[in-house]
Amino acid sequence: MAMKTISFLSIISLLALTLSLVIASDPSPLQDFCIGVNTPANGVFVNGKFCKDPKLATADDFFFSGLHNARAVNNAVGSNVTAVNVNNLPGLNTLGISLVRIDYGVNGQNPPHTHPRATEGLIHFQANVGRSPAVAFAALSSQNPGVVTIANTVFGSNPPINPNVLARAFQLDPKVVIDLQNKF
Known part of the structure; x- marks a missing residue:
């Protein structure tokens, strides 16, 4: 029982020492000014x-x-x-x-x-x-x-998204999707 306690305490001590070394964060981008x-x-x-x-x-x-x-x-x-x-x-x-x-x-x-x-x-x-x-x-x-405009991205992508995929996703006729893609 005492051996398990010592082993457990050793692991906890090692983790405590290690965790203090891996704390990370992004530096604040704010400062007085940087024109x-x-x-x-x-x-x-x-x-x-x-x-x-x-x-x-x-x-x-x-x-x-x-x-x-x-x-x-x-x-x-x-x-x-x-x-x-x-x-x-x-x-x-x-x-x-x-x-x-x-x-x-x-x-x-x-x-x-x-x-x-x-x-x-x-x-x-x-x-x-x-x-x-x-x-x-x-x-x-x-x-x-x-900025990402949704219609441009969906119907004007290059290469174009398969019209059958868009027709099913938007519950449209594939001809309508092809017409929309031609506008972009």
């Missing part, structure tokens, strides 16, 4: 961008003009998405956020989509009831959220 630039210029590479020398920072690095202005809507889906991210607002680099403004035309929509590297919070400021344009703003939890 993104596209050229090294003695900068440090962080989150896909080089950091501008903090002594060269200006107010323009943290300013995006015109987000309050409506954008023209002239496409098939009836919406215009204006993205504000690290590419056009360099001060967002390493902060892990971005923003979009979505202008909707009459009966417009923002097609079903996903953001593979972010979650999205959407706020509609004006309802679109088929008579007037609407606007919405979305906050995203990434400086580079990406």
